[in-house]
Amino acid sequence: DGGITQSPKYLFRKEGQNVTLSCEQNLNHDAMYWYRQDPGQGLRLIYYSQIVNDFQKGDIAEGYSVSREKKESFPLTVTSAQKNPTAFYLCASNFLGQPQHFGDGTRLSIL
Amino acid sequence: AQSVSQHNHHVILSEAASLELGCNYSYGGTVNLFWYVQYPGQHLQLLLKYFSGDPLVKGIKGFEAEFIKSKFSFNLRKPSVQWSDTAEYFCAVNTGTASKLTFGTGTRLQVTL
Numbered sequence: 772d773g774g775i776t777q778s779p780k781y782l783f784r785k786e787g788q789n790v791t792l793s794c795e796q797n798l799n800h801d802a803m804y805w806y807r808q809d810p811g812q813g814l815r816l817i818y819y820s821q822i823v824n825d826f827q828k829g830d831i832a833e834g835y836s837v838s839r840e841k842k843e844s845f846p847l848t849v850t851s852a853q854k855n856p857t858a859f860y861l862c863a864s865n866f867l868g869q870p871q872h873f874g875d876g877t878r879l880s881i882l
Numbered sequence: 883a884q885s886v887s888q889h890n891h892h893v894i895l896s897e898a899a900s901l902e903l904g905c906n907y908s909y910g911g912t913v914n915l916f917w918y919v920q921y922p923g924q925h926l927q928l929l930l931k932y933f934s935g936d937p938l939v940k941g942i943k944g945f946e947a948e949f950i951k952s953k954f955s956f957n958l959r960k961p962s963v964q965w966s967d968t969a970e971y972f973c974a975v976n977t978g979t980a981s982k983l984t985f986g987t988g989t990r991l992q993v994t995l
Contacts, residue, residue, distance in 0.1 A: 802981050811891070813972060813987040821981060829982065861926065867981050870916060873926040 774798065775874035777862050782879045784849065784856060792847045792877045794862035801867055803845035807831060808859040808876070817860075820845055821867065849879060857881050884909035886975050888986035895963050896994050903958040903989050905947075905973030915956040916974040916983070917947055926972070932956065943967070968993045 775796045784790045796803065802821045806814040806829075816829030820839040834853025839845050845864075849856045859878050863871040885908045895901060907913060917929040930941025937949040947958045956973060973986040 804982065806985075811987060813886075813888075814974075814983075814985040816982055816984075819982050863926075865981065870928045870931055871983060872928075873918075875925045 775862055775864055775872055777860075777874035777877050779877060780875065782877055783882050784879060785882050787851045789848055789850050790879070792849070792860055792862075792879070794845045794847065794874060796843055796845075796862075796864045796872075796874075798864060798872065799842070800864035800872070801842075802865050803839065804863040804871065805829075805835070805837065805845070805847045806861045806863065808861055814861060817847065884975060884977060884984050886973055886984050886986040888971075888973055888989050890989045891987070892990045892992070894992045894994065897965055898962045899993075901958070901960040901963045901967075901991070903971055903973075903991070905956045905958065905986060906954050907956070907973075907975045907984075908954065909975065909977050910954075911977055914976050915947075915949060917941065917945070917956075917958050918972045918974060919969050920972070920988075921969045929958070929971070963991075963993050965993045965995055967991060 778793045804819040805817040808814050815831050817835050818837040820826035836848045861876045862874045865871040887906045889904050915932040918926045919929045920926050930939050932939045932949045940946045945960050970988045970990050972988045974983040976983050
């Protein structure tokens with residue numbers, strides 16, 4: 772089945788620790804996105820990438836980093852600089868100009 | 883910067899009631915409009931989209947939305963809701979050829995039996 776796989780489903784971070792969330796898609800989509808979902812705030816864009824080896828900051832990029840070394844993969848690192856990382860993180864992908872498809876999400880919590 | 887407003891944060895309806903969820907956006911140029919739904923424990927799914935043409939668009943599960951350019955609105959409607967429509971609904975916009983979406987804050991719909 773084609774789709775977007777996010778892992779892990781749940782992740783716990785200790786203070787001062789960097790953690791990496793995985794996002795893989797086998798839809799051959801050009802573009803990939805990371806969103807953060809908080810209760811009552813909808814989805815906010817963290818980073819996006821329209822082609823391999825290129826990415827742009829979204830609206831709330833501070834404290835996060837990404838890479839796009841392969842078309843199918845777009846990992847997100849939540850660094851220790853992100854002071855409020857507890858949230859639900861969603862990865863999406865699409866062909867440019869078409870609706871985005873979403874993964875099942877990763878819930879990140881702080882220990 | 884564009885913004886999307888969903889004024890109904892939490893809506894409670896009885897089964898068979900009619901539904902209308904508001905969505906307004908701020909951008910004045912060409913827009914593409916979307917409604918996504920997130921059922922409990924599931925990923926976000928596309929309900930319907932508007933790119934151009936007929937401003938009344940029909941989506942899955944009996945939902946429809948009307949694009950009114952003069953009002954910068956894209957309200958979601960369903961004539962008769964079911965218990966299974968309980969979910970969170972998000973309106974989203976992108977502009978022209980831009981790929982990134984701007985989402986509203988979402989509306990939580992609760993349908994009671």
